[in-house]
Structures are given as structure tokens and as C-alpha cells.
Amino acid sequence: MKCVICRHGETQPGRVTVTLERGGATLVFKEVPAQVCENCGEAYIDEAVTKQLLEAAQAAQETGVQVEIRAFVAA
Numbered sequence: 001m002k003c004v005i006c007r008h009g010e011t012q013p014g015r016v017t018v019t020l021e022r023g024g025a026t027l028v029f030k031e032v033p034a035q036v037c038e039n040c041g042e043a044y045i046d047e048a049v050t051k052q053l054l055e056a057a058q059a060a061q062e063t064g065v066q067v068e069i070r071a072f073v074a075a
């Protein structure tokens, strides 16, 4: 699809690193599948993937994690 941020690039399937902060927890997910703009690098992440990330962040926060880095694994 065409990038809505820069309006020039086309997005390509790729992998990105996503950082989420919830409460005192910082979660870093690597290898998250996304559509990445070839021009500006903006990453577009699926709603389903976003939901999984938020749920994982929530779970981590509840267990008292402060910083965690993990590879994203699709459910």
C-alpha cells in the first residue's frame, strides 16, 4: 500500500522492533511482522498483531516486569 505518512513510498513486508511502555514496564518486541515504508521507514502493524503486543505487555506489567526484550511469536 502507499504510505500515508510521507505519501511517496510503497510499503513492503518486513520486521520491526516495537517498544511498549505500560506503567513501569518497558517491553521490547523484536521481529514483529509489519508493512514498512521503503521511503520513510514508517511501520504499519496489523490490528491483530497490535492486540497481541498489548496483551503481552499487559501480562508482563502484571508480573512486575521492568524491562523485557523478547522476539515476537505470532499466536
Ligand SMILES: [Zn+2]
Binding pocket: 003, 004, 005, 006, 007, 008, 009, 037, 038, 039, 040, 041, 042
Ligand atoms: Zn513513508
